[in-house]
Amino acid sequence: MEMHAFGELLPMEEAQRRMLVAARPLSRTEQVPVTEAFGRVAARAVSAPRDVPSFTRATWDGYAVRSADTRSARRSRAVRLRVVGEVFAEGRFPRPLCAGEAVAVATGAAMPRGADGVIIFEDVERTGPWVDVPHPVRVGDRMAPPGDDFPRGTSLVAAGEELTPAAMGALAACGFATVRCYARPVVSIIPNGNELLVPGARPRPGSIYESNNVTLSAVVSAAGGTPRVFPPVPDDPRQIEAALRAALPTSDVVLATGGSSVGERDHLPRVLPRLGRLLFHGIAVRPGKPTLAAVAGRKLVIGLPGHPSSCLANSYWIVLPVVRKIGRRPGPAWVDAPVRLGRGVLAPTPELATVIPLTLRHGRAYSAYHGSSSISSMVGARGFAVLPPGRRSVHPGESLQAHWLLPPLGPGGGPLAGNG
Amino acid sequence: MEMHAFGELLPMEEAQRRMLVAARPLSRTEQVPVTEAFGRVAARAVSAPRDVPSFTRATWDGYAVRSADTRSARRSRAVRLRVVGEVFAEGRFPRPLCAGEAVAVATGAAMPRGADGVIIFEDVERTGPWVDVPHPVRVGDRMAPPGDDFPRGTSLVAAGEELTPAAMGALAACGFATVRCYARPVVSIIPNGNELLVPGARPRPGSIYESNNVTLSAVVSAAGGTPRVFPPVPDDPRQIEAALRAALPTSDVVLATGGSSVGERDHLPRVLPRLGRLLFHGIAVRPGKPTLAAVAGRKLVIGLPGHPSSCLANSYWIVLPVVRKIGRRPGPAWVDAPVRLGRGVLAPTPELATVIPLTLRHGRAYSAYHGSSSISSMVGARGFAVLPPGRRSVHPGESLQAHWLLPPLGPGGGPLAGNG
DSSP states (O other): OOOOOOOBBOHHHHHHHHHHHHOOOOOEEEEGGGGGHHHHHHHHOEEEEEESSOOOOSSSSEEOOGGGGTOOBBBTTOOOEEEEEOOOOOOOOSSOOOOEEEEEEOOBOOOHHHHHHEEEGGGGGETTTTTOOOOOOOOTTTTOOOSSBBBBOOOOOOOOOOOOOOHHHHHHHHOOOOEEEOOOOOOEEEBBOTEEOTTTTOTTTOOEEEEHHHHHHHHHHTOOEEEEOOOBBBOHHHHHHHHHHGGGGSSSSSOOOOSSSBTTTTHHHHHHHHSEEEEEBBBSSESSSSOEEETTEEEEEEEOOOHHHHHHHHIIIIIIHHHHHHHOOSSOEEEEEEEHHHHHHOOOOTEEEEEHHHHETTTHHHOOOOOOOOGGGGOOOOOOEEEEETEEEEEOEEEEEEEEEEOOOOOOTTTTTTTO | OOOOOOOOOOOOOOOOOOHHHHHOOOOOOEEEGGGTTTBBBBSSOEEOOOSSSSSSSSSSSSEOOOGGTTTTTTTTEEEEEEEEEOOOTTTTOHHHHOEEEEEEOOOOOOTTOOOOOOEGOOOOOOOOOOOEEEEEOTTTTEEOTSSSSOOTTOOOOOOTTTHHHHHHHHHHTTOOOOEEEOOOOEEEEEEETTTEOOOOOOOOOOOOOOOHHHHHHHHHHHTOEEEEEEBBOOSSSHHHHHHHHHHHGSSSSSEESSOOOSSSTTHHHHHHHHHSEEEOOOBBBEEEOOOOOEEEEEEEEEEEOHHHHHHHHHHOOOHHHHHHHOOOOOOOSEEEEEESSSSEEEEEEESSHHHHHHHTTTTTTOOOOOTTTGGGGGTTTOOEEOTTTTTOOEEEEEEEEEEEEEEOOOOOOOOOTTTT
């Protein structure tokens, strides 16, 4: 059994920087139905193609009038107008309004031609076909011109923006059925190791169920990517190389798990340099030290350790930002919030940075870390914190900057509690 | 044109409380592939069905030995053992270890029977088939018993928990292919109004493109529900009632939009009481005042105003928490964070509460609110804040508690920036 040694370990910031430089934002786009575009990244700026609404509308329920008719109206001497019709939101009064006439209009209805103001129902007396107007109506009262919602050319969506419910509604209001978005990055996940079992297989001594593909798939989805999981590849450098080469043309990034360290059966450190330029092997972080990355053609290939908790920690601070960058997502990869520790944490190897997966109970964070070989350290983790190299411990009650993949679970209570 | 008046307006907290009481958590469950379970709500507690791993394993690369053989080992007088085999992660040494023997083992490999400790490669001298052990190996060194990851019975997932990447990995590591989850709530969205156009239709005076279904669909998806959008129903009470009755049996909640106010063509206030018990009509909030809700059978029916920005505001503080409750989602409906206003805000009707949709630029929040009839107030909104009744204004630079539907977009910089 041969062992090699790691070269100099790379600080995690520098490892992340090299991977992010190599992670090229994709340029593929696709037309997405507006109804399915929630959270997608717009590839083009979109502006209103015409005035919305296209007509002058009433902004209140009332009577559309010619303001000139009401100039002399006083409480003591009301002006009497004849009601010649009514217009609901979808209708249209068929002819121009004549002197002495009024038309009942609903909010949002098109104003009759010739009408230049609206007086609200509450302000008039109605008697049969007549309304008595007790004060002058000013030009433009309770009405709005074409383009009041969106004048033609209004920016609805900027290129590179994540589509919100609000932006989707604005696109729909302007009549758009689809919107051009960047494609979701395709992320191939290739586990390797003879010991890996697929679900349903019978456990044997020395064998374990493959679980990294599930964790990575979820993180890839959270990052807006499309995970593509390959069956486990045996511990054979030729087969691993062939699997990576086969996946590359149709992938935006390839994640290989297992065999990333320095042992005899750790083939990735020998295979990746055959595919392209090695960026590094070995990061000064625990868990996750045996991680490597290469650029093959213009694509990033990352070798992640097979230990499930190492793979989880790496998925947070490597996979999530890398896939988000390739998918051109703006903004941060996680929700940052300071949190107090419920129990102290010791850095197992203080000369390395420490990634601490965090669980949250009663508003306090707890390390879920038991050791890099322990899968149970993962259960309950919703985010993580990083201790820099040299930091030996964090005391109970100390505050840490935490990065949450999912929003932290807060205290109970109604959603409006605390709004004042 | 008839007008009715609102009765007493309900405070928004009370309106929300009544709807949340009527929103019954669903009990339908379904079996979901673990690979697709990200963010789903577990319906049952799941624990480890057996010890994981099922065997005693080495936790380091090295030589598995019988500790008794090494008791007399000293640096000056090493104990020489014969290497009789090697075990990689998936293998198994075929017979018990005899006195004076060692087996090379990789991290994670099953320990040979009879071996009770591991000495790491770096600590020994290897010469052909021999290793020289320079110190005693203690019982249990560098090895772990069956169940080291998960002893049989370990809790993997609690009932009612949202599945994280970490929990999904733990389920996969225990060999689970599927997990029982609560169904996604089916949310029917029924727009009504003669003025509503579907995408592709030619705009006419008085007509507008239906957009609330798109906004609501996105918010329903964000809440973990499945939106089901109906085509617009004409302004006819019988047709509206028929559409609502038809949707109810296969829906967990029904959202009707438009016609929720007090005008002649506002049919929902007359239709909803025919379906069940009216909870309220009219909320002391702006925008969103003309909102009503009823319980039909055991199901909630909510009538939302047709003005797109009113509908958006209501989707945040009504639809999101209601759908989350029906889907049994734990935790808050949005990410709360205080934010400073970049520009002052005036409450348009200070006797009512004000819901302010917020956009974020350069770390400051701006009201996206232009008036309840303006759709453009929606563009860019990613969250909201609430001013309580009586609050007339917020000054520029003042801090507000904001509720973000999507994580707020923070300043740029590398994802690890500021961790150090």
